[in-house]
Amino acid sequence: MSDTNYNYTVGIPEEFVKDLNDDVKKVFYDSVKVLEKVGCKIKTINLKYTSLGVSAYQVVAPAECSSNLSRFDGVRYGHRSDNSSDLENLYRESRSEGFGKEVKRRILVGTYALSAGYYDAYYLKAQKVRNLIANDFRDAFDQVDLIIGPTTPDKAFKIGEKMNDPIAMYLSDVYTVSTNLAGLPAMSIPMGFKENMPLGLQIIGNHFDEKNILKISHLYQQETDWHKREPGK
DSSP states (O other), X not given: OOOOOOOOEEEEEHHHHTTOOHHHHXXXXXXXXXXXXXTOEEXXXXXXXXXXXXXXXXXHHHHHHHHHGXXXXXXXXXXXXXXXXXXXXXXXXXXXXXXXXXXXXHHHXXXXXXXXTTIIIIIIHHHHHHHHHHXXXXXXXXXXXXXXXXXXXXXXXXXXXXXXOHHHHHHTTTTTXXXXXXXXXXXXXXXXXXXXXXXXXXXXXXXXXXXXXXXXXXXXXXXXXXXXXXXXX
């Protein structure tokens, strides 16, 4: 047990907890009690635009994916197919063989969002939402030192469980994509279990504030043993 007190003011976004199911909410607030016990002050905050995070992210990320992965043509970068007959076929076969279904899906969505006639309607609007989300966090960090919330709305799912339902898989990112869009450092640490599957506690810091994220994460793990337990046990 640690006897060190940290006088951090820790924010809990109302939007992160209002729709949580009771099991996850209980585990999360048990973690909040741990932080209160070691001297953290808890403050409820609002991040009103984070509800738009998944929608904005699913435009911005595929667009960047489409642009960045265009270099993987089998000539200079990436997998090179052995089944090509000419240069155009080499590009096609190398990319078909080298990218998985999810990568291909993101490339297609991103190419569409960046195409003529759709750039303003999708990509530009998503970037504007990104700025609104970043401003939300900027205002929040005027009030608090760190922000916490659940990493996902529910317990971890099994590998491949949601591959046939990409929308459900994307929605599980609802609490993390806004952090990415705002360009903020964050980390996830174990905070408990639901039905023998792990739940994560997300700790978000201001720009260049990785030091305090690591400090409070270490402090939390000194007070708990979730990080030593295995799923299903």
